[in-house]
Amino acid sequence: MKPRTQKSIELYNTLLNRGFPQEFCEQISLNLNTDWTAQRMLGYLSHYRKLPMAEIVDEMLAILSDRNWIMQKHEWENTNAKWNEFLNQGFRKED
Secondary structure: OOOOOHHHHHHHHHHHHOOOOHHHHHHHHHHOOOHHHHHHHHHHHOOOOOOOHHHHHHHHHHHHHHHHHHHHHHHHHHHHHHHHHHHHHHHHHHO
């Protein structure tokens, strides 16, 4: 497993300090173990004093969904760039 980032550790401590069970804090911070995802959750938590665990889980899933969409978008952009490069090489050979 990937080592924890500083933001992931901060997220774990924030949840623990708010009184959530240790196992819950562990699972949330393990799933949000990048600076970007952990910071998104920390930003979300900063707007609320008390949240039910279910709402935190819902937000975690939304953050992971956003991350996956962004990763997919980058993959599509990379594939598109390679395809355009391939097409451009084909046209140059015929000139």
